């Protein structure tokens with residue numbers, strides 16, 4: 468199997484490139500728009516053909532690369548069925564199989580961070596999006612997040628997986644790249660609770676600032692348009708690179 472974990476240092480996002488063999492089909496999970504050229508270069512060097520790309524949920528902290536990857540490779544874009552209409556070409560339900568040559572993923576609906584959050588199991592590992600992070604869990608205070616739903620997704624779904632299951636999250640802010648269900652059960656401070664109420668109390672008192680990119684990333688990732696006046700205002704406020712500004716404008720133009 469070919470398994471690559473790449474990192475976007477601006478949003479601390481992990482992206483996964485998966486294939487069963489060189490010369491075969493590939494799948495990408497949670498790509499970041501600015502890194503599209505890097506993914507395509509890597510696919511080319513590994514002699515892989517991108518056929519499917521998945522977002523675990525509508526991201527608020529970065530602009531997803533799925534639409535640009537679709538435009539440039541004609542791959543199928545996938546999200547869970549709770550994602551807003553028209554952002555992807557294929558939607559999956561809970562417990563559905565996603566296949567590429569020699570690889571099979573199983574979707575699990577794990578709401579809580581957002582109401583459209585999915586995780587994906589592949590053999591000995593699980594891609595947890597922002598539902599279960601390494602020694603943390605994804606915030607639940609926007610995009611229809613709900614700490615009680617997240618508690619159920621964690622305790623009734625993800626933590627029921629075998630203790631040896633490898634965890635590959637969508638982000639890490641401290642440099643850890645992989646964990647296991649067993650380690651997280653023991654050492655993740657958010658999981659050391661005895662009731663949904665106790666978990667919700669922790670999550671409701673985090674008082675986190677909104678992600679810097681949120682006002683641009685969420686509408687773009689949902690496929691919603693923004694007025695030209697608002698676009699200018701947001702880009703000015705963000706102080707982003709020329710390259711990213713160009714990519715954002717390009718995506719906006721394609722939405723309209």
Ligand SMILES: [Fe+2]
Pocket residue numbers: 524525526527528580597605
């Ligand atoms: Fe997220």
